[in-house]
Amino acid sequence: MKQDATRQPLIIDQRSLEEGKTYPILHFLLKHEGLYMNDKDKETGKVTAVKISEPMFVKETVQNLDTKDVYVKLCYRYKGKFHEIDIGMGQLIPSELIKLSGKGLDVSHENHRHIAKFLGEQQKLAPHREVYREVGWHEEEDGSLVFRHHHVLAKEAKPNATHDTKGGFFNLEPKGSLDVWKRMIEEEVKGNTPLEMMVCAGFSSVLVGYLSRFYDEVDTLLIHLAGESTKGKTTAALLAVSVMGMPSNKKKGLQKTWNGTSNAIINMMSGNYGIPIVLDELSMSDAKSLTSELYVLAAGQEKSRLNDEMKQRKQGTWATTALSTGEQSIFERTNQNVGLTVRAFEFFEIPWTSSAENADAIRKVIRNHYGHAGIAFVQYLFESGLHIIDKTWEKWQTVCRETLPDSPFRTRIAKKYAILLAAGDIANQSLSLSLDLESILSFLVEQEKERMIARDNGAKAFNYVTQLFVQHQNNFRREGNIVSPANCWGKMFFHRDHVEVAFLKHILEQKLREGGFEDPKVVIRSWKEKGWLVTEGDRATKRTKIFENYEQEERKKALGTANVPKKLQDTTYNIKIPLETLKGFISEQPHPLEMDETARSWYGF
Known part of the structure; x- marks a missing residue:
């Protein structure tokens, strides 16, 4: 039996079985009592339903669009209770299926081929969905660009693929209200130039991911907030990422930590082309030197490695905005190479929040209201035409070059600062945030003057x-x-x-x-x-x-x-x-x- 692409999926669930519904598929019958197979007597022609196992069925099939791997959600009864497990499509063949008896599946040597036949046909009729783990900007097979958030954002409607929250690294499901988030910006952020800059940093991840696909000089924007714990560093970083997703270190929120191997951090970044992340508490990293890690993080491409078969493994790539926090300067954990000071921006001892009450008010809102601003921002880009990104970036590059102090790195710095300011510019257009871009530019210029000395x-x-x-x-x-x-x-x-x-x-x-x-x-x-x-x-x-x-x-x-x-x-x-x-x-x-x-x-x- 082939599944008709226009046919509605056959939805089977535990409740319907318990209520006595029978599902005939080929010569099988799925009932609450078990899985039966119609057996025809060769001499009499009489058909008898013979039970071959406890009830089991494929609840849904899922395909990862990045790897093309397919897995199925298998529902089965063991000891009177239904259970669910995710298995690869390849595990539905007889020789693999019988190995699942260790999970409680009623699969015997006598009947494992029949059961495999039933599941192989039934999964064709099961509901199907598509998921992705790589987030941000993605090129579709037809060459068009889409933005992968909790679902696919595009100029035209796309298939209802969703982010794989379970298998991925991020929770991108928006929560709360955009209006409440905007009101908090108006009441708690406006007038605080460093915090306004951090809002720009949150939106900048979208621009970094997009521009990196067309300009070789654009790579991950790495911003480190250093200083005492009372300065509001983490609150500022969480405010930035609340633009796009859950600002928390729980339930796969966008707040991660430096407490992990460099490979783990790189693996988490891989495939991210537009979602900002926080790497909190630099002191939690036990690496003596972060020079190599920072170069890789900023460059957006992991080091080449071999797989188990001694073949070149596919290298992970990314381009987004990464925010780091810590009491220590990030450059104290690196060598003295000036290249890092151009790739990573450090803001030291900045009073990010005006008071403890200000920090609490911001956290109280972003804890329950996040993600909607980023969606509105991306939708505005599609409505206006993606060329608005290039145009706005070029405009702010000119402004930055004319404003920044003369140095051998002015053009490179101008390109990066222009991304922050272009993000704020477009955020003002799309969300009416009224961020003070001139004050933000002056703030960045003063910071650059200090860094010029350190960069010598x-x-x-x-x-x-x-x-x-x-x-x-x-x-x-x-x-x-x-x-x-x-x-x-x-x-x-x-x-x-x-x-x-x-x-x-x-x-x-x-x-x-x-x-x-x-x-x-x-x-x-x-x-x-x-x-x-x-x-x-x-x-x-x-x-x-x-x-x-x-x-x-x-x-x-x-x-x-x-x-x-x-x-x-x-x-x-x-x-x-x-x-x-x-x-x-x-x-x-x-x-x-x-x-x-x-x-x-x-x-x-």
Whole structure:
């Protein structure tokens, strides 16, 4: 029996069976008493219904649109009580079906083929539904773009596929009222620029997911809120995600935590092209370094791996807005690579909520009213035409480039800030939120000015090395001093306005790596461009005499080699540290004869 595509599904349920209804399918009869098969006597032709098992049937079939896998919900009676289990379609064949006897199915060796035949035919008539786990923007087989929320949002009506809440990672079912949520924005958020920015961040996930499909430079927008626990960080992050779904860490809400392996977090992100998520409490991550994880998270593509058959496994991809919270700066858990500071935005010690009452009022509303704003936002995009995203983004890119301070990264930063502002712009159009975009832009610009300093890797490295020198100044010889330290790193020379500190080349490179600066040559090049080095010609190094002729054993130890150059000069990096920077930190004053007139005056001689 083939299922007619236009035929209504045959709905079988436990109650109808208990009320005495019989379902004839082929030569089988499904009754409350059990599953029967019509058996025809070959001699007499008499047909007798023979019970072959306790009642069982396929309640529904479900197909995952992403994997194409099909499973069935099998309902059966055991010990007088009905139970339900989900099994793969492949488990309905006789050899697999009999294995389910361990679950209480009444499947015997004598009848397992008949039962498999019945279930195989009956499932064709059972109700069918389609689900998906990948959320956000998705390209259909006809090439059209749809947005997968709790159901499919599209320009034209689509088949009634729904989000697989049970098998997926997110609960996207909207709850409550859009009007109540908007009233909370008006009463508790308006006028608080940082919170208004976070509302923009919630909507921005939709734009990030869309733009990433057409622009290579658009990847996941990673925003970290750092500072004390009383600043309202988590409340702000939950407000942002309430735009699209359940702002909670329970029942598959959009609030996740850093407490998990990097693979688990990446797996959760895979296939997400437009739903914002929160990674709460950075301190819960036990990873010593988050450098690799943050690069992968922002790039939106997991590392290539092999499957059990040693074949290349399909790589998960994503592009959305990820909000992180923690008392600690996220960059303290990474190396000093400037690339991360362009990929991830950090807001430190911002008072997100104005008071405890303000935070409570926001949480009280978003706990029961969420998801509707995002749906209205996406529907507006389809009604206006998706080109509105590109157009609005381009407009705000121009504004950001003209407003942001000049830096090598201004264009890249402008593209990311423009997504936040474009999201707020469209939210204002679609929901009449009246977010103050000019104030939000000013807030972002001020934050960028602070980050520019932190983003200067050369300056950060110079500060690090200066502190290192102060802490370990006894490891350096002083010009004119015959005393040689046991563990010599180099030599210091006092000048009119600075101390020239000559680090042995391998020592400085080693210390920079230990400080998280993976490529010392990049740091050294920056110092040379800034004029912070004493060099010879075009080289970044200098030849400096550290050891005397009679100190060759000490020299070998310091250089870490048994063979030292015949000339007494060694290759060094000579950095210039201003005297003002070191005032009060040099533990022992040099002898006055070692200094020039200005330096002697500075020390009080």
